[in-house]
Amino acid sequence: MAKTSKLQDESTAFNYATLDRFVGYHMKRAFNVVQADLQETLKPFDLRMLTYTALVLIADNPDLSQTQLASAMDIERANLVVIVDELESKELIVRDRVPSDRRVYALNITLKGRRLLKKSTAAVVKHEARLFAGLNKNVHGVLVGALSEFHANHHS
Amino acid sequence: MAKTSKLQDESTAFNYATLDRFVGYHMKRAFNVVQADLQETLKPFDLRMLTYTALVLIADNPDLSQTQLASAMDIERANLVVIVDELESKELIVRDRVPSDRRVYALNITLKGRRLLKKSTAAVVKHEARLFAGLNKNVHGVLVGALSEFHANHHS
DNA sequence: TATTGTTATACTCTATAACTATA
DNA sequence: TATAGTTATAGAGTATAACAATA
Numbered sequence: 001m002a003k004t005s006k007l008q009d010e011s012t013a014f015n016y017a018t019l020d021r022f023v024g025y026h027m028k029r030a031f032n033v034v035q036a037d038l039q040e041t042l043k044p045f046d047l048r049m050l051t052y053t054a055l056v057l058i059a060d061n062p063d064l065s066q067t068q069l070a071s072a073m074d075i076e077r078a079n080l081v082v083i084v085d086e087l088e089s090k091e092l093i094v095r096d097r098v099p100s101d102r103r104v105y106a107l108n109i110t111l112k113g114r115r116l117l118k119k120s121t122a123a124v125v126k127h128e129a130r131l132f133a134g135l136n137k138n139v140h141g142v143l144v145g146a147l148s149e150f151h152a153n154h155h156s
Numbered sequence: 157m158a159k160t161s162k163l164q165d166e167s168t169a170f171n172y173a174t175l176d177r178f179v180g181y182h183m184k185r186a187f188n189v190v191q192a193d194l195q196e197t198l199k200p201f202d203l204r205m206l207t208y209t210a211l212v213l214i215a216d217n218p219d220l221s222q223t224q225l226a227s228a229m230d231i232e233r234a235n236l237v238v239i240v241d242e243l244e245s246k247e248l249i250v251r252d253r254v255p256s257d258r259r260v261y262a263l264n265i266t267l268k269g270r271r272l273l274k275k276s277t278a279a280v281v282k283h284e285a286r287l288f289a290g291l292n293k294n295v296h297g298v299l300v301g302a303l304s305e306f307h308a309n310h311h312s
Numbered sequence: 313t314a315t316t317g318t319t320a321t322a323c324t325c326t327a328t329a330a331c332t333a334t335a
Numbered sequence: 336t337a338t339a340g341t342t343a344t345a346g347a348g349t350a351t352a353a354c355a356a357t358a
Contacts, residue, residue: 005219005262014228015216018277019209022284023296024190026303028205031187032230033310034180049184050325053175060171063161067339072170074188079326081341103334103339106161121174128178134309135302140179142298146291147182153290154189206348223316235349237318259316259357315358326347335338 034131041127045120046090050075052124054083055109055117058093063106074155092116190287197283201276202246206231208280210239211265211273214249219262230311248272 004012019025035049042052050073057072058064064072070080084107087093092113095105109117132140160168175181191205198208206229213228214220220228226236240263243249248269251261265273288296 006217006221006224016213016228018212018216020304022280023288023300023303024187024194024284025209026300026307027183027187027190029230029307029311030303031180031183033307034183037310038180048324053181056174057172060174061162065162065339068162072172074185075325076327077340078328078342084340101335101339105340124178128180131310132179132306135306139298139302142295143302144179144182146295146299147179147186148176150288150291151182151185151189154193154287155185204347221316231348232350233317234319234351240317257316257358261317313358316356317354318356319352319354321352322350324347324349327345329343331342332340333338334340335336 037127037131038124041123042120045116045123047116047120050083051086052120054080055087055092055113056121058087058107059109059114059117062108063096063098065104065106067104069107087113193283193287194280197279198276201272201279203272203276206239207242208276210236211243211248211269212277214243214263215265215270215273218264219252219254221260221262223260225263243269 006012006014038049042048045052047055053073054069057069061068061072066080066084067077069084070077073080084093084095088095090112091110093107093109096108098104098106135143162168162170194205198204201208203211209229210225213225217224217228222236222240223233225240226233229236240249240251244251246268247266249263249265252264254260254262291299
């Protein structure tokens with residue numbers, strides 16, 4: 001834990017002593033890696049993490065409203081608008097009108113959207129398999145379980 | 157895995173089937189929670205996650221250069237400039253000149269910086285303890301180990 | 313030529329308030 | 336009045352290119 005001058009002593013291991021104790025720090029670093037790789041993975045499909053996530057949720061939950069989707073994605077309704085705009089302009093989804101309540105849209109995936117989703121999901125599955133190949137099955141399970149439970153416990 | 161209309165059937169559980177398989181998705185959700193809580197934790201000290209992290213690394217690694225710090229934080233040199241500017245303007249750190257190489261700065265924490273760091277770190281420790289109180293010791297260890305190893309394996 | 317710190321710039325993600333149209 | 340979607344806007348975080356000073 002000696003504090004040596006970095007300029008005079010390049011060989012000394014970097015001191016992460018304080019940060020290493022924090023789970024949040026490790027989560028950020030790890031997520032940065034995943035985020036960067038996922039971005040590259042989705043680029044050929046002209047999708048980002050947010051647009052891909054929205055497309056998945058719309059496909060899995062027919063007639064979703066924008067408010068419901070924003071809530072599911074943990075983002076503000078206002079910020080979802082441009083995401084839905086983008087998916088709609090690419091004809092990957094449609095905003096269906098709901099006769100019983102003319103305020104809301106029922107979001108639904110198109111055939112074109114379903115085709116893109118199939119290909120992009122295959123790429124994402126490969127990306128996950130490649131990134132987490134080093135993790136053994138048990139650790140993988142504990143990791144997902146812990147992260148999932150953590151979110152469930154703390155999400156308002 | 158039935159796809160029921162969300163507008164007609166509000167009671168049906170939301171379908172996360174596709175996303176639930178992805179570790180990256182769980183990492184993002186969990187990190188969002190930590191990030192939001194940490195932000196609130198650091199607000200009384202007028203620090204953000206990035207400024208706090210920089211302050212910690214400067215304290216633990218005397219005479220750090222900006223390039224070294226940017227590398228340690230996984231951010232670009234260009235983006236670090238404003239962070240160092242902010243810490244310096246608050247007199248929490250100093251940019252020391254290095255006679256042997258007049259291109260670089262040797263970053264060092266001030267007494268004022270050290271005092272703020274002590275108080276803010278105590279708050280961050282509490283924030284971590286509170287957030288992860290639900291995790292048992294074993295899971296906590298596996299989580300940190302997995303995230304840390306993952307970053308080490310994939311960081312270029 | 314190469315490197316350090318810097319500026320400028322642009323893009324993404326996020327947060328808030330205020331508006332419209334419907335209920 | 337309350338809610339769904341929208342617009343506008345501002346603040347962060349991030350990525351890239353180009354520059355001056357120095358090596």
